[in-house]
Structures are given as C-alpha cells and as structure tokens.
Amino acid sequence: MSKAVEGQSSLFERWFKLTENNTSVKTEVIAGITTFLTMVYIIFVNPSILADAGMNWNGVFIATVLASIVGTLVMAFSSNYPFALAPGMGLNAFFAYVIASQVGWQVALGIVFLEGILFIILSATSFRAALVNSIPMTLKASISAGIGLFIALIGFKNAGIIVPYEATLVSLGDLTAPGPLTAIFGLFVVGILYSLKVKGSILWGILAATVFGMLPGIGVTGQYSGLLAWPAWGDFASVAFQLDVAGALSLGLIGIILSLLIVDLFDTAGTLVGVATQAGYLDKEGNLPRANKALMSDAVATTTGALFGTSTTTTYVESAAGVSAGGRTGLTGLVVASLFFLSLFFMPLVGMVPAAATAPALIIVGILMMKSVTKIDWEDFTQAFPAFLTIVGMPFTFSIADGIAFGFVSYALLNNIVSNKNKATWIVNLVALIFVLFFIFLK
Helix, strand or coil, X not given: XXXXXXXXXXXXXHHHCCCCCCCCHHHHHHHXXXXXXXHCCHHHHHHHHHHCCCCCHHHHHHHHHHHHHHHHHHHHHHHCCCCCEEECCCHHHHHHHHHXXXXXXXXXXXXXXXXXXXXXXXXXXXXXXXXXXXXXXXXXXXXXXXXXXXXXHHHHHHHXXXXXXXXXXXXXXXXXXXXXXXXXXXXXXXXXXXXXXXXXXXXHHHHHHHHHCCCCCCCCCCCCCCCCCCCCHHHHCCCCCCCCHHHHCCHHHHHHHHHHHHHHHHHHXXXXXXXXXXXXXXXXXXXXXXXXXXXXXXXXXXXXXXXXXXXXXXXXXCHHHHHHCCCCCHHHHHHHHHHHHHHCCCHHHHCCCCHXXXXXXXXXXXXXXXXXXXXXXXXXXXXXXXXXXXXXXXHHHCCHHHHHHHHHHHHHHHHHHCCCCCCCCHHHHHHHHHHHHHHHHCC
C-alpha cells in the first residue's frame, strides 16, 4: 500500500472510526455509490415538481444538488451515520401543489425556512431526540418493516411491475415491457449475488440492469449525450435566497406551517428509526445513540435548502440501500455528497441510469428490512395490533408519517385501556393526541 493511500485510510479512520464500526474504506465507498444511485432521481424529479410552482427548472436542479450535499455532509461529520439527505418526495409535492399554489413559491420557501428554524430549536433542546427514543420497541420494529414494504412498493411502481388500476387500486403491469423486464433482470442479479455474499451486490445489480436497458428492443437506459454539462449558475440565482420570511410569518399560515412541521417531523423520525434498526444502531434500551446530532443535521439541511431555493430537505429512506451494502459510518455520506457534487457537471451521464435499474435495489432493501418483524411480540395483541397497523399503513397510504400515526394512536388506545407492562408512556400519549388533532383539524 502506498504512503498516500495509507495516509488517506488513517485520516478516514480518525474521522469516521472505521475499525470501531467494523467497516472499511472500500465497503463505505461501495455503500455510498449504492445510496447515491438509488436516490439520484431526485435531482431530476424535484425540479420538475417545483417548476409547476413557477420556479426555474435549472435553478432548482442546482439548489437540489447543493441542499443534498450540505445536508449529507453535516450528517456525515456531525453524527457519523451513513444517512443521506435530499429534498423529500411528498414534501416537495405538498410544497408545490398546496403551499405555493396558495401563497407563492417565495413565501412557501419562507415557511420551509421557518420550519427548519423550529426544528433547530427543538433539536437543541433535545426534544426531537427524546421523541425518537420514546418510541416503543414494538413500534420501532414495525416502522422498520413498514418502511421496507413502502420502499419495495416504490421499487415495484418505478419498475412498472405494479401499475394503477381503478377497480382494484393497483394491478400487475406488463412484465414483458422493457421497464419491468429490466427491473426483473436486475432483481435476480442482485438476488443471486447477495445470496453468494458478493460485496456490492446491490450496486452491481444496478449497473447490470443499466447495461441490460441498453439492449435492442429494451431501450430504457437514457441515450448517451456526452459526459459534461456546465451548471446554469445564472438560473440558480433566480431561486437562491429568494425566500419571503416576512410573508411566511402571517397568522393565517399557522395551519400550513404546523401541517408541514408535523409531517416532516414524523417522516424524518420514522426514517431514522427504520434505517437505524436495520443497521443495528439501537442500544439495549432501543434508543438511537447521537440521535440529537442526526436530528440537528436534518434541521440544518432543511434551513439551508430553503436558502438555496428548494423544498424541505430530509433524511432519505434510500439510505437503507447503502446500509444493506455495508455502509456504517459518515464516510458513506461523504461519498454520496461527492457524487452529488460531480452530478452538477456530469448530469448527462447520471441521467442515463433509468428508474427501472434502481428499482431492484429498493425491492431488495425492502426484503432485508422486513426481518425486524421477528422483534415484535405477536402473541401480545396490544403489541401486534399497533405493529400491524404501522406496517401496512405506510404502503397503503403511501406515507411514512401516516403509518406512524396509525401505530401511535392504536398503541396508546390499547395500552392505556389494557393494563400490562407495555403501558404507553406520557410521550406516546402526547404524540397520539397530536396525531388525532392533526387528522381532525389539519389533514
């Protein structure tokens, strides 16, 4: 090994404690690439959604990339967790089609900024960490499993294997179509490699599916149009620092601010708990070490993203793909952030990877996250009932936050009425009450 490589390894060891976390630079790099490829769609999807609110597509593209870089780097160096951040799906649609349609995108950015400031305050007081750690172990296990089903559903949807159908909500798509064929090919490549314990199996599956998508008659992989494209910095100036904080402080917008706050709070909490459970980060009491640092990173990312000109930035559930590839430290996030930076200049190349090629990664991760159901006491119905509602609530409502709401409310009701050792704590009862009020007055 050269002195340069040894020096780099020593530097990463000091920063990220690789040995202590039973990982290596190679593993973390593979994990980072895997996470990036499963979530890179956001740099194209987010601008398309926010453009419907009147924002400049190229400007939001750059804002999305920069927000992802900053958020992921803060998470990596602050908490040393392999969690990647980017503007959240669902939250961006709420921003564009609900908030911005009522008050304009500048005020909407002001609302996101205020939400981030509130989260920073809550994180500094350790309230958010206490909230995350107060979630009963039964719900933590079911949240992980529910997220697994949720992202697997996204994978099947992105691949075209599952399609909308009015009579039954969803139906099986045309498995002979190019998209499903590409995804099925990639799924079995990952399945075989993972069974053989090949390192980086998810990444190899994505790359194999991308190549498969180039075959004649398939054609789902994007056309090669060059390697480099210079970022449109002038367009970025049209959205950066254009937020209207004063307009967002209107009393009439309190309901919207609270709605965004609650959805983002529990969406983030659910993602952190779910991925942390999969990675084995929870301690013997079921708490997440350094939860306050992870949550503070998320809050800073939201605030910074609003300044850049994009909707709420949050921890990405696709981080589970990197965890499944062996990622255990912030070095995974450093790799993700570096690749986001390169995507500013290699946009044509990054855009070649089709959704059908990354879909197998989401499906495989869904399989792996389902193992947490073994931690649920299915013999105790006061645990099984809320666990089941949490698990099915996420994919059925297409919302992590709604699934968590089902779990908290049902857990509080049953365990307050039925006297047992798992009786709900005051924090669980408070959260359940907040969800009830949210559904009655704000949903």
